[in-house]
Amino acid sequence: MPYSIDEFTFDLRQNVAPGHTWVTSGWTTVHAPPGSVCGVGGCFAPPYAAPDAELAIELDVGGHRITDGAAPGVAGVGLLYAGGTWRPGRIVRHGTYHRRHQGELVSLRVESTLTPLYGQAGFALEVEITNRAERDVTVALHPQADPGGPRRVPLGEWGWVPPGPGPKAVGAGRWTWQAGDVTVELVHEELRQDVPAGGTAVFALAVRVGGGTLPGRPRELAAEATRRWEQRLAQALAGVPRLASDIPGLEAYWRGSLASGLVCLWDNPGFITSPFVATSGVDGGALCSYAWDTGGYAPHLLTLMLGDATTDVLESIMKVDLTRHYAIAPDGTGLGVAYAYSGWSLVTLATAVAAHHGISSALVTQLHDLVEGLDARFTPAGVLRDYGTQHNLLEMRSTGWEHVVASPNAERAWCLDRLAELSRVSGARLPVDDLRARARDIRSAIARELWDERAGWFRCLYPDGHTELVQHVQAFDALRNGACTPEMTRAMLRRLRDGSFLAPYGVSSVAADDELHYELGDTDWSGGGAYTGESPQLALTLWEQGEPDLAWNVMERLLWMGSHFPYFPQEHYCDRPAAPPAGRRVNIVAGLAGAEALLTGAAGVRFRPGGGLVVTPAAVPGGGLELTGLAYRGHTIDVSTASGAVIVDGRARKAGEVIG
Template identity: 80%
Template sequence: MSSYSLDELAYDLRQSVAPDHTWVTSGWTSVRALLGTVCGVGGCFAPPYAAPDAELVIGFDVNGHRITDGASPGVAGRGLLYAGGTWRPDRIVRHGTYHRHHEGDLVSLRVQSTLTPLYGQAGFVLEVEVVNRGDRDITLDLLPRADPGGPQRVPLAEWGWVPPAPGPRATSASADGLTWQAGDVSVELVHEGLRQDVPAGGTTVFALAVHIGGVPGHGRPRDLAAESSERWRRRLAGALAGVPRLTSDIPGLEAYWRRSLVSGLVCLWDNPGFITTPFVATSGVDGGALCSYAWDTGGYAPHLLTLMLGDATVDVLESIMKVDLTRHYAIAPDGTGLGVAYAYSGWSLITLATAVSAHLGITPDLVTRLHDMAEGLDRRFTAAGPLRDYGTHHNLLEMRSAGWEHVVASPNAERAWCLDRLADLSEVTGARLPVGDLRARARDIWRAVGRELWDEDEGWFRCRYPDGHTELVQHVQAFDAMRNGACTPEMASAMLGRLRDGAFLAPYGVSGVSPEDRIHYELGDTDWSGGGAYSGEGPQLALSLWERGEADLAWQVMERLLWMGQHFPYFPQEHYCDRPAAPPSGRRVNIVAGLAGAEAILTGAAGVRFQLDGGLVVSPAALPDGGLELTGLSHRGRTVDISTASGTVTVDGRRHAAGEPIR
């Protein structure tokens, strides 16, 4: 049973500051609602089919009077006026109003559209409901104008970071002008009638569908929309069956939790032609980053992802391990390797493997193969004593200025953490790895990070270039080196002192580079260089602080992110930290690392510690602004409820003391 219904995950679009047009996905097709319109649709992706520049615009004829959708601003805007809407995981509902006199007659209409992406075939359904609020009967004609643009079939191996571009323009293929062809790709507009007599006070509904692909679509539009919604209900029932429900008296926390969960849900694709079902895309709703990137798939919310996917998590892990990670950082939907070698890939996958071990159990063979993968990645990067030179931004954080390159504290600290964790996994599973050697190498790396890269006077890490040049970058990634074991208590204390207003902390989040770093801080790259951060990084920093017992500081970070639950239907790749907004354009529409918010609340604020051997330790942290309750967490066949307000933990109806191990 799902912890939430589709209605409970709905979102009021009037509050949205989303960086682009709003998209909705069925897990098979994603489609975009045209900004400022009540019924307009633009852009559709259903791999292998892409129709990025397709549009469907709706007009109306009322007793001979033409009404356009999407009026321009000001008095001159005399068309149908957009009045808001609701995003739900399975659909977008928009509504608008028209209230004007025509030759002495008042024409007053309420219009509502429901946009539903199709499941099992490429395309979408648009249902248009019109209420005649006037005191005269009308004859209403719906006037759809479809432009298929340049639809094309794009091989699954080519769905990478950039959304597919339009192909050659489609041409009309039927006398009625409702079918188009572009190569082997057809586009078809079907409807259930376009003219209705509507009495005063009456209501009518039109239903249209656009099918994209190699064969004509099938099914009545309204039936197809109902099927897509039913598929979403099944998805929630499966993906959220073990995910707890959160209630809280802390303003904004419930909304943030739900939007974080949604951020993960909209990254799941069900096409059986993909290498896994579900396939976990890094982003994907706008056709871009519809690939699985080891970094965010495994690194930011391993426990939430495993709770959602269950046994399928192993398939996801294995699918990425099949590619040569010394050459690629991601896989396309068919498993083809994409991109270059990435410094954090090994850490990300071993992080996900620890969640698999905790929730499902892991085989000795998989642990051995993880070890071999990690060793292969180590050999890919040049040795610098116990440390590794991870190259330039090409393999790291992609900053736009020099710094945080070559021999860096993170991911060298993560590399040590991986060796230590592989030793733990070997002991849990009997994988027979060289445990003593792994732990000794991990200690050597941690010591070298402190000895060679820590600047005692500055209280921060330096990065070392091959020619001996060093850079000191006040980068948020340094806190990941702290999380992964590289810091003594004195080093950690110096670093934590920089978590304050005017440095890393800002009113609406965390900055990737501290504004106090006058060399590297800039506002053009909110992803990693300042003025904002990657959406997974703020919650992960809060989680790191909860793990260290810095509960007050952890909450100072987390509370600055809660605005996102009110202002995004799903979290974008990055957001500003000085104002509640995201960059207005670019490859930033959604991100699977948005799940990191829920991960931080579950495993940080609620103190749920999943153990590698399947045990569970729960130590709820007191929250300064109120409390939270999580009900219905499923773990190893048990149901766990947690209250931070009372500090109680209930397992299968039996209360336990906080911190008591549960096996």
């Protein structure tokens, strides 16, 4: 059974995201101001940005004005916000007004549907008003539009920070404004209607932004955007399995993880790829493709969602000079600085492409050359590499995980082994024996030069000989990438306990008992929480290491997110169910890592670069999960962790058997 839009419905009363709630069509993104029933804030639709635009609605009922967005408390006498729902492609909010005026009751139920437009910049707003009083009324809608400073921003300039406003637009007509070559137009249908007792009236408006507005009535524009979302969702999730579980919160978490990926896909044909995978983007920020989180956190889920287009995404990032940049803008322009994890991320994505669709020898050769060039960008330290300061690494605010570090040196070794494997399956003529030998040397050097046996953890080496021991979650990536002996592994796993890395609502990026480095101001990488992709990736690492109980101990701490976010933010706290109140943290494509961990970890679906598949479901404490409808190279696979069943094309197969 295909997924439907309604399966991703989220009750906004449960939302703990600190910022405004955004909704995207894959062309335009727009936000709904908090506490407002009908209000609309800024919108972004590259190349157009209207960050400070506002639309407010006032109602006139029998000559009495009713404002929207009443302030909290008994003094609030306007339209009262009463909740709403978020779905991919639209936000529905509702409110109530129930007051007497000169002895007569005015009682209205108001519901608005905010829909970002597809194929052009802007949004539609439909307002449904139900007259709950016992007398007929006439309702007039009064839109209060402020276009702010809309402007055209070249695609190459859409980076981490949302574009700011330009010069203030000036009026060019009753409902039209102009700012340079950017036109803002408000169009509407009937703004005054008679509403009988118990009756309902629907008003429709649209705001369009661009170099020239396109035709279409507001309701038609909204219907077209909704139809497009249904198509986008059907295409993106056609091969993604459906999860069912008796574990409380797991199904909601799975859907929230998928939604996190869906809202990062953009369809504008002017972008370097379509779909274009943005790192974030719903608030106009990080509407760029970062090699690290695009490829590194959920390569198989992303490949299932993009299909053959995954190769285009991979090649688009490979076109930029990664010795100078870590991301690409929507037109392919390089952004940022060299990043230590870029090569590993692209090899990870290429490995998924090879497994699901096959990969050409030319692309493998190109990838090899890119990785070697990026490797040469960083200073040798014997067989290891010095990756520099936080500028090129995790961006901790303390001195710590810098220079010669276990990760990403361990990722280097993994990349060399994986390139050797990709060479074999693609027919590329890479120096396979040399690649594997170098990988072994790197792993040996990590254990010999960076491991502190007494502390049971890795040290980081500075050029001046100083060493730093940081209890950082990134060290577990060295475990995942094969750099740890069994003794090292046991020592590291002992740190996965409450009061150290583990907390009630997730994992801390720096262990809470690391007094030198743990802090609460940067939950992303310095403690008190973690980057959203990191905790599920740790759970996946534990499943891969044959530690299913410990893996679930990590995973179950994250399930609250599905009930409290419509899509996952960049980072979240681990000591309480919330996200930080400030910063560019609205959404993140690495939210897909949760679904990736459940698919390839708990369900044990392991995709092989040559196209084979091995499924070894792990027992999940406290219940089970079933994944049905996984599409892989012409096969349909169903998996149950409760029974251990593996069904391929309707026939039972043995767990651990090579399929394909």
